[in-house]
Amino acid sequence: MRAALLILPLALLASGCVARTAANIVTLPVKAVGAGVDAVTTSQEEADRNRGREIRKQEEREAKERKRAEKDARKRAHEQGQPY
Template identity: 55%
Template sequence: MRQFLPLILALPLMVGGCISTAASIVKAPFQVAGKAVDWTTTSQEESDRNYGRKMRKAEAREGKERREWEKQCRRDPDDCRAYDGYVAGRG
C-alpha cells in the first residue's frame, strides 16, 4: 500500500490535463455551432443600422424626385398637379 501512496497522490495532478483536454473537446462542437448562429443571424444593432441606411436612401430618392417635380412646376405652372411621386416610408 505504501508503494502506491505516492502514485495515488500524484494521480490527480497527472489526470488534470487529460480532463481539461476532454472538456475542451466536448465543448468544441457547441462553440462552433454558436459561432455559426452568430454569423447567420442579424443582431438588432445590425438590423437598425440597415434600416437606417435604407430609409436615408429612400429619403434621398424622394428629395430628388420632389426637386425635379418642383423644377417642372416652375417651368410649366399650368400643368402642375399635386406631387404623386415616390414618398419615403410608404414602400
C-alpha cells in the first residue's frame, strides 16, 4: 500500500518530465534554425549601427592624422625659425 502511494506521485512527475522533454525535442530544430538565421543575417538596425561605428572610426583616424601633420608642420617651421 505504501509503495503504491509513493509510486503514483513519482509516475505523475515522471510523465510531466517526459512531456516537457518531448516538447523540447520537437522545438529544438526550430530554435536551432532560427538561431542560425539570426547569426547569418544582419538586420537593418545592425547594419546602420555598424556603418556609423565605421564612419566614427574613420573620422578619428583622419583627426589623428591631421593633428600629426599639424604637429610636424609646426616642428619643421620652428626648426627653420619661421612662425607657424
